[in-house]
Amino acid sequence: MSVIIGEISYTNILPFFYYLDRDKLQRQQCSFVPQVPAQLNQAMAAGKIDVGGISSFAYAENSTHFTLLPNLSVTSYGPVGSIFLFSKKPLQQLGGAKIALTSSSATSVNLLKVVLEHFYSLEVSYTTMTPDLKKMLVEHDACLLIGDDAILAKHEVGKSYYCYDLGDIWYKHTGLPMTFAVFAVRNETLNEHPSLIGAVYRSFLESKKMSETNQYELMIDDILKTHGGEKKFWDMYFQNLCNDFGEQEQKGLDYFYELLFQMGYLPNQVKTLNIWDAARIVE
Structure with missing residues (x-):
């Protein structure tokens, strides 16, 4: 075997x-x-x-x-550099927002839920999609991408959207890796x-x-x-x-x-x- x-x-x-x-x-x-x-x-x-x-x-x-x-x-102890929430508005203003989630990973999806719901007390709705920033943001206020998809999207969109590194947010709120x-x-x-x-x-x-x-x-x-x-x-x-x-x-x-x-x-x-x-x- x-x-x-x-x-x-x-x-x-x-x-x-x-x-x-x-x-x-x-x-x-x-x-x-x-x-x-x-x-x-x-x-x-x-x-x-x-x-x-x-x-x-x-x-x-x-x-x-x-x-x-x-x-x-x-x-990561702080920014991870490859797990980003791309948003059309500041994170604190995402109450009631529609969030598109990558279908590629469960850890980052659940970390985002901790960030939005526990750290910032926001109520949002989620939709799981194939990772594609442009398509994800057609009908959603923000989207989560991870890995090489996130790195490439960050390089391509530059400052077109608000971009939040989930590793950085987690570390700032918990002091833990x-x-x-x-x-x-x-x-x-x-x-x-x-x-x-x-x-x-x-x-x-x-x-x-x-x-x-x-x-x-x-x-x-x-x-x-x-x-x-x-x-x-x-x-x-x-x-x-x-x-x-x-x-x-x-x-x-x-x-x-x-x-x-x-x-x-x-x-x-x-x-x-x-x-x-x-x-x-x-x-």
């Missing part, structure tokens, strides 16, 4: 995958499936993907079935293939370490070829992201889950993060 690795199709996850020895992992019966977060979330919940990066909200929905891998996440993606493994896969999952985990860690040690230079060179933009922007973008998942990142995620449960967006409370023991992983 092979282990299927989910790979989020956004640049912010690249540090964990860029230096992977894919040939070696494939010889060990691993395969890769690149998709946007929402697709990976569904596939992992359905048992079609075994391990990889998923939206942190997807873990909350499946916390009894998934185990988190330590030291790996996509987190916001974890957007985590690395998780299905419990069944972990029980059946602990050694192979350990090898996959160590590969993620090594790629992360090499990316950080090289200051993302080679990776950014490739991103410039495929996505364009300016090197200065990508340098700052990756330097502002945190790739760790330690005590502080876990504290921020716990609080996010607590708010969502209180607001009724999580049916079951996530009382404890189920994190694989690193000592067992490296054996």
